[in-house]
Amino acid sequence: MNGTPLSLTLFGVAVAFYVAALIGFIVYIPVRRRRLADAALSLVALAWPFHLASILTRAFESGHWPLGNIYEYSTGISFVVATTFLVISLRAGQRLIGVPAMILTIGLMAVAYMLYVPPGNLVPALHSYWLTIHVTSMATASGLLVFSSFFAMFFLARRWADGYVLAGAIGGGGGTLVAGGGGAAVMTGGGGPLSSLAGSLQRLPASKTLDAWSYRFVMIGFPVWTFGVMMGAVWGEHAWGRYWGWDPKETFSFIVWVIFAIYLHARVTYGWRETRAALITVIGLVAIFADLYAVNLWIAGLHSYARA
Amino acid sequence: MATTIAPPPSPRRTAAPPPRRRTRARSRLGRFWHEYTRMRTAIYFLIGILMIVLIGTFVPQEFTSASQRVTEFLTAHPNLNDLFTRLGLPLTSVFVSPLFYILLASLYIALLSCVITRGRALIVRTVRRYPRTPQYWGEWGSWLFHTSFFLLVVAVVWGKATGFDGIMTITQGQRVAETRASYDTLQEGMLFDGHHAGYEVQLNSFRAPLQANGMPSDFVSNMTVYSGGRAVLTKDVRVNDFLGYDGVDFYQQDYGWAPHMVVRNPAGEVVSDTDIQMISDDKTASTGVLKVPAFNYTLPGQTKPMQIGAKLVLYPDAQALPQVTGASNTLNFSYAAGSAAANNPVLEVQLFIGDLGIDNGTSQDVFTLDTGAMSPYYLGAAAFALPLHQTTTLSLPAANGGTADFTVSFPDLRQFSLFHVKKDNGVPLVYTAFVLTMVGLLSKLYLRPFLERRRRARASAPALGGRVSTPPGAPSAGPMREEVLTR
Ligand code: HEM
Numbered sequence: 150m151n152g153t154p155l156s157l158t159l160f161g162v163a164v165a166f167y168v169a170a171l172i173g174f175i176v177y178i179p180v181r182r183r184r185l186a187d188a189a190l191s192l193v194a195l196a197w198p199f200h201l202a203s204i205l206t207r208a209f210e211s212g213h214w215p216l217g218n219i220y221e222y223s224t225g226i227s228f229v230v231a232t233t234f235l236v237i238s239l240r241a242g243q244r245l246i247g248v249p250a251m252i253l254t255i256g257l258m259a260v261a262y263m264l265y266v267p268p269g270n271l272v273p274a275l276h277s278y279w280l281t282i283h284v285t286s287m288a289t290a291s292g293l294l295v296f297s298s299f300f301a302m303f304f305l306a307r308r309w310a311d312g313y314v315l316a317g318a319i320g321g322g323g324g325t326l327v328a329g330g331g332g333a334a335v336m337t338g339g340g341g342p343l344s345s346l347a348g349s350l351q352r353l354p355a356s357k358t359l360d361a362w363s364y365r366f367v368m369i370g371f372p373v374w375t376f377g378v379m380m381g382a383v384w385g386e387h388a389w390g391r392y393w394g395w396d397p398k399e400t401f402s403f404i405v406w407v408i409f410a411i412y413l414h415a416r417v418t419y420g421w422r423e424t425r426a427a428l429i430t431v432i433g434l435v436a437i438f439a440d441l442y443a444v445n446l447w448i449a450g451l452h453s454y455a456r457a
Numbered sequence: 458m459a460t461t462i463a464p465p466p467s468p469r470r471t472a473a474p475p476p477r478r479r480t481r482a483r484s485r486l487g488r489f490w491h492e493y494t495r496m497r498t499a500i501y502f503l504i505g506i507l508m509i510v511l512i513g514t515f516v517p518q519e520f521t522s523a524s525q526r527v528t529e530f531l532t533a534h535p536n537l538n539d540l541f542t543r544l545g546l547p548l549t550s551v552f553v554s555p556l557f558y559i560l561l562a563s564l565y566i567a568l569l570s571c572v573i574t575r576g577r578a579l580i581v582r583t584v585r586r587y588p589r590t591p592q593y594w595g596e597w598g599s600w601l602f603h604t605s606f607f608l609l610v611v612a613v614v615w616g617k618a619t620g621f622d623g624i625m626t627i628t629q630g631q632r633v634a635e636t637r638a639s640y641d642t643l644q645e646g647m648l649f650d651g652h653h654a655g656y657e658v659q660l661n662s663f664r665a666p667l668q669a670n671g672m673p674s675d676f677v678s679n680m681t682v683y684s685g686g687r688a689v690l691t692k693d694v695r696v697n698d699f700l701g702y703d704g705v706d707f708y709q710q711d712y713g714w715a716p717h718m719v720v721r722n723p724a725g726e727v728v729s730d731t732d733i734q735m736i737s738d739d740k741t742a743s744t745g746v747l748k749v750p751a752f753n754y755t756l757p758g759q760t761k762p763m764q765i766g767a768k769l770v771l772y773p774d775a776q777a778l779p780q781v782t783g784a785s786n787t788l789n790f791s792y793a794a795g796s797a798a799a800n801n802p803v804l805e806v807q808l809f810i811g812d813l814g815i816d817n818g819t820s821q822d823v824f825t826l827d828t829g830a831m832s833p834y835y836l837g838a839a840a841f842a843l844p845l846h847q848t849t850t851l852s853l854p855a856a857n858g859g860t861a862d863f864t865v866s867f868p869d870l871r872q873f874s875l876f877h878v879k880k881d882n883g884v885p886l887v888y889t890a891f892v893l894t895m896v897g898l899l900s901k902l903y904l905r906p907f908l909e910r911r912r913r914a915r916a917s918a919p920a921l922g923g924r925v926s927t928p929p930g931a932p933s934a935g936p937m938r939e940e941v942l943t944r
Contacts, residue, residue, distance in 0.1 A: 279697075372899055388697045392887060395520070407506060418497050
């Protein structure tokens with residue numbers, strides 16, 4: 150095939166719309182016009198079919214399920230992220246989550262582009278429907294679990310903002326140090342950039358709601374991750390005759406699993422709720438991406454042919 | 458264990474108080490046990506396991522990384538590794554380290570206590586016909602989820618203990634029995650009964666079709682299983698498609714070249730007639746070793762019969778590079794690797810004579826030649842080239858002052874296939890544990906919210922007949938009514 154494959158052209162169109170949408174969402178933070186946020190959301194909705202079409206055409210071009218190398222995998226996760234974002238915004242009216250969601254979507258697609266490989270055959274080890282199930286659920290779980298940390302980060306931000314504003318109300322704006330809900334907030338007198346930020350952040354939903362949404366995405370993502378790891382084990386048994394071998398990729402998927410198991414326990418453990426639990430999902434986010442890129446690119450193992 | 462439902466008071470605890478000192482010791486123990494089995498402690502155990510596993514991803518590990526990287530690490534950080542080994546955590550084998558096992562065992566003991574107490578409480582509530590609240594079903598789910606970890610461990614340990622795990626190489630056309638002697642390496646579990654399946658497998662043919670980029674698009678072993686001399690199963694074995702028969706599974710793992718070599722001694726006797734397994738990374742050039750311990754010829758003036766050995770390099774697609782050398786009898790061509798296809802197979806043979814060191818008891822592996830007690834046949838250990846289907850005649854000193862000729866030939870180039878062979882009866886049980894884990898997890902996470910939502914819907918719906926606005930899966934821990942994110 151000569152020239153740019155159709156899948157890559159469609160990919161480019163999707164990225165362009167996503168970038169425009171991200172700009173809209175960022176401007177929405179200070180400008181606070183609902184119509185702006187809706188326009189940005191429409192751009193995401195416009196990008197989505199191109200993104201989907203890019204994945205489908207790629208599947209036709211290469212003749213296999215389009216999750217066979219790191220370009221396809223990154224594109225796939227970004228698609229899950231964009232889709233999840235659309236569902237959240239349409240069902241729950243949330244717009245600000247578009248900022249982290251679009252940053253991640255565009256970031257993943259940028260990495261996909263940097264690691265681009267033309268459509269082609271798979272190495273023999275990747276011909277298996279177990280693998281298809283495994284990789285698809287891992288990509289889906291990754292795309293879902295990241296939202297738990299987005300909401301957790303919003304939760305922490307909202308906590309901080311509430312504390313800041315509360316401290317301002319108590320301290321009367323006079324350079325006092327007051328402990329807020331999410332930590333200590335230093336008052337520097339009313340009306341500074343910090344208090345403007347706190348004001349913006351207070352437009353976020355109540356911290357309790359954000360916490361509940363963070364938990365909800367663990368509830369959805371954790372079982373999918375669990376299932377994906379198990380399918381990986383079934384595939385390993387099928388292909389190599391061992392369901393677990395502490396290969397770096399397996400090990401890291403286990404790490405992510407344990408992190409979110411800790412999160413679930415933390416939620417029902419006194420002293421570990423809310424703030425600490427929120428921090429755990431952020432660690433989980435880091436681990437998911439370490440699993441995705443660091444392990445594939447720097448740590449060799451049986452799975453590392455997925456790089457090709 | 459931080460829990461919403463306290464276990465029923467056990468009758469033993471309400472019995473008459475024993476003497477004082479024992480009570481105190483007991484209550485201290487009780488407190489420790491209470492602390493130990495709390496969920497917070499489980500979190501610390503999980504964090505500990507996390508840390509160890511994290512080390513395992515960044516430090517090369519003995520069984521999963523290239524051995525040279527492990528050695529590199531050990532030579533670079535001897536003190537660090539020493540320190541950690543003393544702490545029970547040898548850095549290059551963390552997954553089998555004492556500390557890892559201790560943590561796992563601690564977690565499992567706490568989990569066991571948790572599962573027993575909660576299971577008992579659940580049974581009591583079931584027997585006493587407590588109301589079947591959504592909470593109740595969720596707790597069964599959680600119980601099932603945690604209990605399935607025990608099934609998992611039992612399945613893994615039992616499967617490994619009663620089975621075996623080995624590597625077997627089979628050359629094209631060869632038929633080998635599934636018996637202990639046929640393995641290159643074999644690890645049998647502690648409870649393995651010693652009975653191998655005993656049937657035979659034959660490698661009928663092997664294919665590794667090359668793509669345009671020189672990489673194989675696939676590699677396939679066509680195998681037949683013979684049981685009691687009768688062919689019972691023929692199958693193409695490839696990665697992702699193993700051969701399983703009578704509880705023993707063959708997995709395609711690797712392959713390589715196996716040049717067939719024949720050596721005749723000066724008396725014309727065939728003293729060696731074997732397929733030699735070659736090792737390589739990319740199959741375009743591979744190395745191997747020829748050993749002829751029973752050459753059956755004694756050099757003049759010697760008492761012991763001589764042996765011969767050779768270091769071999771095989772180029773399946775040799776590219777000749779002409780060389781200008783004056784000396785006769787030595788290499789006039791040197792070769793470079795071409796493709797991995799058998800277009801022009803040539804063996805480079807570097808011959809040694811003397812003592813192979815086999816009979817003095819030192820262990821010998823088939824991939825290395827100990828030339829300590831041998832001398833090169835050609836000065837400077839030069840090699841000669843032996844193309845496929847050819848025979849080279851070489852001479853040795855004879856008793857009458859003349860020469861005695863012997864030959865080395867390369868009549869055939871075959872391929873061998875390398876299989877991971879194992880028996881693990883625990884696998885179905887492992888999969889059962891997987892299913893139970895999923896069932897438990899989904900019940901815990903979704904059944905309760907689902908039932909609660911239905912209940913709320915029933916309670917509030919009749920008048921309005923509309924939908925309840927709570928998003929699905931809302932945690933029931935607190936009042937979560939107005940969580941639609943409208944901002
Ligand atoms: C010493 C070991 C453990 C103990 C004592 C323990 C205890 C508990 C307890 C008491 C709950 C609350 C369940 C309920 O409310 O019904 C729970 C929940 C849970 N545990 Fe464990 N657990 C242990 C190990 C594990 C492990 C190894 C995992 C797997 C990664 C795990 C995953 C979960 C999950 C997913 C939940 C559900 C959380 C929720 O309530 O939403 N646990 N555990």
